[in-house]
Amino acid sequence: MNLPELVYSSAVTDLARRIADLPRDHGRWLVAVAGGPAGGKSVLAAAITTAVNDAGRTARAIPMDGFHLDNSILAARGLRARKGAPETFDAEGFINLMHRLKNGNEVVYPLFDRSRDLAVAGAGVIEASCDVAIVDGNYLLFVEAPWSSLGQLWDLSVWLDTPEAELRDRLVQRWLDHDHTPEEALARAESNDLPNARRILAARLPADVTISARDIKK
Secondary structure, three states, X not given: OOOXXXXXXXXXXXXXXXXXXXXXXOOOEEEEEEEOOOOOHHHHHHHHHHHHHHOOOOEEEEEHHHHEOXXXXXXXXXXXXXXXXXXXEOHHHHHHHHHHHHHOOOEEEEEEEOOOOEEEEEEEEEOOOOOEEEEEEOOOOEOOOOHHHHHHHOOEEEEEEOOHHHHHHHHHHHHHHXXXXXXXXXXXXXXXXXXXXXXXHHOEOOOOEEEEHXXXXX
């Protein structure tokens, strides 16, 4: 099981091996990778997906972010400044997608284009032959309804633990990368993203596996 370019820690390779060794007669396995915003979930999901595919399975990474509500809807609801909070996603649509994934057929789903700050319909597809879906998102292990109904769908759940100080640095850098000034980037992180992260941490369901963000790479 070789991971190209980057060398990952034993925590990641052990998790990938555990997933790769799941029985093949189960149907499609759903693996949740949850954590705070900018915590490294997509990096971890991509690493696991690569390793599982290298081990001879067919895995796909499925991000939750394609279910962001459009900015026009958020503005109409007075939620534009709260983008990323639980109520700013199409939660029911995402839950329906997870049920469809569980059924094992081909599924088409939206992806989020961060450079344009919008979701693109029909931009991703998981083939019927794919037997492992690695799903990443902020609210996959969240006790508030309707997100809480997701817990029963996961065959394996992973919590990515990232210290708040590291989240702050990553979030500020994210906004700097999108042409915000340092003052604007810090304000976005402090006023919205970090409160969302604290809300997730305070109301999360137990995970089967916990991995530290510092353990993703050696």
